Amino acid sequence: MKDCVIVGGGPGGLSAALVLGRARRSVTIIDNNQPRNAVTHASHGFLTRDGIEPAEFRRIAYEEVLAYPSVDHRQADVVDICRQLDGFEIILKTGERVRARKLIIASGLKENFPEIDGLHNFYGKSLFNCPYCDGWEWRDRPIFLLSEEPVLLHMAKLLYNWSQDLVVCTNGKPLLTAEERNMLETKHIQVIETPVVAFEGRNGPLEQIVLADGRRIKRSAGFVIPNWQPKADFSKQLGYAVTERGGIATDAMGRSTISGLYAAGDAANVWPSQLIYAASDGYKTAVTVNHDLSEERFV
Template sequence: MIYDCAIVGGGPAGLNAALVLGRARRTVALFDDNRPRNAVTHASHGYLTRDGIEPAEFRRIAYEEVLKYPSVQHWPVEATAIRKTNQGFEISTMTGELVQARKLILAAGLKEIFPDIEGLRDFYGKSLFNCPFCDGWEMRDKPLVVVSQDPGVYHLTKMLYNWSRDLIVCTNGHSILDNEQKGKLESKGIAVIESPLAAFYGQDGILEQVRFADGTHIERSGGFIMSKLVSKAAFAEELGYDKTNLGGIVADANCRSTVTGLYAAGDAAYVGPSQLIIAAASGSRAAAAVLGDLVEEEFS
C-alpha cells in the first residue's frame, strides 16, 4: 500500500494535519512515538476551548477525534530513516517496517538542550518555564529569575516585564549583554548577574533559591530559562532540505520545503514562538497544501 501522505510527529501540528487529510478521505500514516516536548508541563495554555488542559488529555482528545476517520492509521513507533523514491518517500521504523507514501509532512518538532545546572530538571515545567505566553500568567507578579547564555535573553526579559516587575537576569558566566542593554534593564530595576550558576533549590518543584558557584544565592519563586532548540527529526542529510538559522526546516507560507513533496509543520519549521495553537494552524496549512498538490497531480 502507498499512503497519500505520511506524517512524522504526533503533536498538534501532525495531529491537525492528519485530521484535515482524514476528513478529505486521504490515506494517512501518522508516526508518533509519544515523546512530546511538553510532557513535563502540567498544563497547556493559549489554545481556545482548551486553555489549561493537561498535555496528555489534549493528546487523548485529539487522537479520539483524528482516528474516527478510517483512512488515518496511527503508527506508534519512531521513524528512524526516510529516503526519497520515485513514488514519493519510504519511511523506516524502529521496529523494522517500511512504509511508502506519496507525500511527507515532517512535524516531529524540536528537542531542548539545557545548560548543566544542578536541580534544573526538578523545577522545569513546574516553576521554571521557557515560554512567557504559555506560563507568564501563572507566574505573574512573582520574583522571577531569567536564565540564558544567549543574547536573546534581552528580548525575553523585556517581554517578561509585562507579567512581573521583579526580575533578575542570570547569564551563567557569560557576558552577553552590552552596557546599553544592561543600563536599560537596570533603569527598570532589573539586575544582571553574570556569575556562573551552581544549582536551583526548592521543594516539590517550586523554586526557592538560585545558587551561584561563588557561594552566593538569590531568593526567587520561579523563572524562565532559554534552552537551545534542535530538530527532533533530523533527516536533512537523507532528504536534502534546507534548514533555517534556528535549526528548523525552510518552508514557504504553505509549508512546502525545498524538496518536492516534503512539507514542514509546527516546530519542525521553527521560527518562533512555540505554541500549541500556532503549531496546529501550521498543520492545517500543510495538509491543505498536500491535498492541493495531490489533486493537481491527479488532474494533470
C-alpha cells in the same frame, strides 16, 4: 502506498491528519509518544483548551483524528527515510516500512538546557521556557530569567510585563552591552553575570538559585531559555534546505525544497513554539498537500 505519512503526533501533525482525513486521504501518523511538553502541568493559550493537561490534549486529538477511517497511527521511532521515484519510504525502528506519495515532517523540537544542578527537578513545575505559556501564573511574583542566547534582552523586556520583581542571569556569558545593562537596571531589574550552579527548593516549588560565588538569590520561579534543535533531522538523507535556526526551510504554504516533502509546526518554524501556532501551521500544510495531490490527478 499512502497518500501521506506524517512524522510527529504533536499539534502540528495531528491537525494536518485531521484535515487530510476529512479530505478522504489515506494517512499514517508515526509518533513515538514522547512529547516535549510531557513534563508540563498545563498547556495555555489554545482557545477552548486553556489550561488543559498535555496528555489530555493528545487523547482528545487522537480520538478525533482516528475517527476518520482513512487515518491510522503507528507508535514507533523513525530510523530512516528514503526518497523514491513515486514518493518516500519511511523505515521504523520496528522494522516496518511505510510508503507514501507525500511526507509531512512535524516532529517538533528538542531542548538543550545549560548544565545546572537541579534544573530538571523543577522544570515544568516552577521552571519554564515560555512566558506566554506560564507567565500569567507567576505574575507579580519574584522570578528570574536565565539565558545564554542573544534573545536574553528581548525576553527580559517581555517578562517585565508579568512581574517587575525580575532578576536576569547571563550564566557567565557577556550578552549585554553596558548600555543594555543600564537600561534594565534603571527598571530595577537586577542583572547577574556570575554563572548559576544550582537550583534549590522542596517538592517542586523553587526557592532559590545558587551562584558560583556562593550567593543565593531567593526566587519563586524562573524562565530558562534553551537552545532549540529539531527533534528529528533527516536533512542528510533527503537533502532539504534548513533555516538559520535549524528548521526545515519551507515556502509560505509548507512546501520544502524537496518535491513531495512538507514541514509543519516547530519542525519548520522553530519559533514561536506554541500549541496553537503549530496546529494552525499543520492545518495550512495539510491544505497544501491536498491541493498538490488533487492537481496531480489531472496532469
